[in-house]
Amino acid sequence: MGDSFRMETDAARACAATFLRFADTLDPQLQRSASIQTLSGFGGFDSALQLRRGFESKARELTETLGGLGDLAVRMAAAYLLAAGVIAESDQSCSRALLAATAGLDSPG
Secondary structure, three states, X not given: OOOOOOOOHHHHHHXXXXXXXXXXXXXXXXXXXXXXXXXXOOOOOHHHHHHHHHHHHHHHHHXXXXXXXXXXXXXXXXXXXXXXXXXXXXXXXXXXXXXXXXXXXXXXX
C-alpha cells in the first residue's frame, strides 16, 4: 500500500469527469481532421501536389495525435476512479460510457 495512490471518491469522480469531458471535446476535432486527409483543388503542378501531400500528411498526424490524446484522457479518468476504489480494474474493458456513468456524468457526450 506504500506505493499506491488513494483518493477520496467525490474528488476522483470530479477529476474523472473532467478528463472524460475533455475526451468528448476531441471527438468533433477528430472527425474534422479525418475528413481533410484527402484534399483536392491544388492543381496539377508538382509543387501543388507536394503541398497537397504535405497537408494530408499533417492531417493524418493530427488525427493520430488527437486519438492518442483522447485515449490517454479516458485512461486518466479510469486511473482516478481506480485510485478511489470506485472501479476494480483499469483496463480496456472500461469503456468511456461506463466510466462516465461511474464518474457521475449524465452521458458521455
